[in-house]
Amino acid sequence: MPSRLTPLQAQPCRLLPPALVCPLGDDLGTISEALFSGRRGLVYDDAFTPGRPLPLGRITSSLPDASSLPPAHRSRNNQLLAAALERLKPTIDSFRQRNPQARIGVVLGTSTSGIGETEIALAIRQREGDWPADFRYQRHEIGSPACFVAERLGLEGPTYTLSTACTSSARALASAKRLLASGACDAVIAGGADSLCGLTVNGFASLEALSDSPCQPFSANRDGINLGEAAALFLVTAESGGIQLSGYGETSDAHHISAPRPDGQGAIAAIQAALDMARVPATTIDYLNLHGTATRQNDSMEALAVAHVFGDSLPCSSTKPLTGHTLGACGALEAAFCWLTLDAGRLPPQVHDGQLDPELPPLAYATAAKRDCSRALSNAFAFGGNNIALLLERFHD
Numbered sequence: 001m002p003s004r005l006t007p008l009q010a011q012p013c014r015l016l017p018p019a020l021v022c023p024l025g026d027d028l029g030t031i032s033e034a035l036f037s038g039r040r041g042l043v044y045d046d047a048f049t050p051g052r053p054l055p056l057g058r059i060t061s062s063l064p065d066a067s068s069l070p071p072a073h074r075s076r077n078n079q080l081l082a083a084a085l086e087r088l089k090p091t092i093d094s095f096r097q098r099n100p101q102a103r104i105g106v107v108l109g110t111s112t113s114g115i116g117e118t119e120i121a122l123a124i125r126q127r128e129g130d131w132p133a134d135f136r137y138q139r140h141e142i143g144s145p146a147c148f149v150a151e152r153l154g155l156e157g158p159t160y161t162l163s164t165a166c167t168s169s170a171r172a173l174a175s176a177k178r179l180l181a182s183g184a185c186d187a188v189i190a191g192g193a194d195s196l197c198g199l200t201v202n203g204f205a206s207l208e209a210l211s212d213s214p215c216q217p218f219s220a221n222r223d224g225i226n227l228g229e230a231a232a233l234f235l236v237t238a239e240s241g242g243i244q245l246s247g248y249g250e251t252s253d254a255h256h257i258s259a260p261r262p263d264g265q266g267a268i269a270a271i272q273a274a275l276d277m278a279r280v281p282a283t284t285i286d287y288l289n290l291h292g293t294a295t296r297q298n299d300s301m302e303a304l305a306v307a308h309v310f311g312d313s314l315p316c317s318s319t320k321p322l323t324g325h326t327l328g329a330c331g332a333l334e335a336a337f338c339w340l341t342l343d344a345g346r347l348p349p350q351v352h353d354g355q356l357d358p359e360l361p362p363l364a365y366a367t368a369a370k371r372d373c374s375r376a377l378s379n380a381f382a383f384g385g386n387n388i389a390l391l392l393e394r395f396h397d
Contacts, residue, residue, distance in 0.1 A: 011181040013245040014237045015173075015392065016095075017343075018191070018336035019088035021080050022230035023057035023323045026087070032340050038349040038368060040322050042214055042226055048201035055214050056196060057228020057324025072138040073148040075114030076195040080231035081145055085152060088189070088233050092153065095187060095235060102186040105157035107175045108146045109168025109192030111328035113161075114139030116197035145193055157185050163328065165382035166291075168192055169232065170331025170390055174248040176236040186238060191332035193231035200327060201227055207258065215294035216352040217318040218303065218360060222294040228324025232332035234339075243339050246280070246375075246393040249273025253385035259297050264305030266387045267379065271309050274377065274389040282309050285391075286373035287341050287366065289334045289348070291381045292318020293325055298381065300360060307361035315366040317350040331380040335390050338376035342394040345372050 017028065023041030024034040034041060042055040063079040064086070096102060118140040124132050138144060146161040158179060162168050169192025176188035194200075204210050204227065211224035236245070251273070253266030260266070275282055288310065291302055306316065319337050326333055337348060350365035378390045 012238050012240040013177045013180055014239045014242045015245055015339055016091050016235045016237065016242070018339055019084040019233045020230070020333065020336055021059055021061055021083045022232070022326070022333060023059060023228050026061035026083060028340065032344060034322065035319065035337055035340060035348050036344070036346045036368060038322065038351045040214060040351065042324060048196065048198045049205060054210060054212060055226045057226065057326065058196065059229055070151070071134065072136045073144060075117045075139045075144065077110060077112060077114050077145060077193050078148045080193045080195060080229065081149060082152070084231040084233045085149065088235060091235050095237065099186060103157045104155050105179050105185040105188045106146045106150045106155060106159045107162065107172045107179070107188055107190045108149065109162045109172040109328045109331065110142065110145050110194055111163055111165055111168060112194045112197050112200060113142050113144050115199050116195055119198050149189060164386050165384070166325070166327055167331055167380045167382040167386050167388045168328035170335065170378070170380040170388045171250065173234065173236065173245060173332060173335060173390060174250060174388065177245050177248065180236065180238045188236045189233060190236050191231070191233035192329045194229055194326055194328040196227060196229045209295055211294065215321050217290065217292035217294040217321060218299050218357060218365070219352040220355045220357040221353055222296065222299060224295055225293045226320070226324040228326045230323060230326040230329040230333045232329055232336050234332070241395050243342055244393050244395060245390060247274040247276070247278030247391035249277065249389045251387045253387070255385045258383050260301040260381055261385055262297070262301055264301045264308065266385055267302060267305035267381060268308050270387040271305065271377065271379070271389045274391040278391045278393065280375065285310065285314055285375050285377050286371065287338065287347055287376040288314055288316035289338050289376065289378040290316050290318040291379045292320055294320065302379065302381070303360040303363060306363055312362045313364050315347055315364050315371070317348050317366040319348050321351040331388065334378045334380070335392065338378045338392045341376050342373050342392060345370055347371050
């Protein structure tokens with residue numbers, strides 16, 4: 001009997017160990033320790049909001065010197081990517097040794113790209129009347145991150161950057177799965193990066209969406225987000241076994257330019273589509289990484305959606321209290337946290353003040369515990385009502 005699996009279902013999509021640079025550290029051991037103990041990686045800083053210190057997820061790890069990057073790609077965003085690439089390089093080298101003719105693509109997500117460097121250049125231009133001699137507009141372009149990675153590795157496969165706000169890098173992983181299924185690539189470097197800058201911090205401040213305290217997702221006292229920065233990269237291959245991206249669901253409810261659809265129907269559809277692609281029922285999911293921004297509207301919508309699909313028994317948590325909201329990088333970063341959960345058999349605990357909002361549907365918020373996990377789901381939601389859910393599944397080689 002012929003297979004009824006679609007190409008996306010039938011095509012293996014293995015996520016090899018991620019390379020991460022985030023507020024919790026820059027190696028998987030350190031990051032895992034912080035993740036599974038629920039240790040926040042935030043520091044108070046008023047660099048972008050003088051006189052108003054905010055808890056921010058700043059990266060303090062050593063980064064490659066910007067002067068070592070090509071002039072058109074000298075940005076903090078690309079420094080984060082360069083640091084993550086150093087950690088991913090052994091995995092890439094091993095794959096290329098096994099597959100010397102492999103066609104490798106690059107798909108990344110970002111929302112800031114090198115806009116922080118443009119902010120600095122604009123201030124100099126305003127003060128001195130001209131652009132700095134080393135200013136390159138290319139650093140600011142959305143396409144810069146993927147082009148930088150491809151050039152740094154000498155890759156000639158499909159190369160592009162997605163910018164759909166907070167779903168950007170989750171969509172990059174879904175795009176990698178499609179590229180493999182289409183036969184256009186044998187492997188894809190997928191993920192994303194975003195760096196803290198004045199535009200995003202002050203932009204969210206103008207929306208009155210920032211909290212002056214460590215954020216409290218799903219708490220009755222939640223009053224806004226903390227922002228952070230990160231780079232998260234996977235080598236995604238068409239190999240079987242290991243941890244697979246078994247399904248994804250993408251929807252756009254177009255309810256409002258910045259607010260989610262209150263009833264959660266767009267999120268529900270995305271989650272259900274991911275389950276359908278993986279051909280698994282909701283009852284088989286072992287952990288859910290919530291988008292959990294700690295804004296009133298997002299948490300309310302997401303709680304409704306999760307309760308509708310999973311009821312009140314699925315262990316779930318938001319990891320944004322630990323890293324801050326890393327915007328265009330959060331989808332890949334939190335998929336990596338699901339990867340670590342499946343690999344280690346441990347749950348990231350829900351971190352907040354313990355004062356659950358009685359107006360939200362009850363959910364099974366995770367505590368720090370060991371748990372054998374085979375399947376994990378990660379939610380990401382963004383401005384414009386665009387939603388994505390990624391379903392990761394662990395197989396034995």
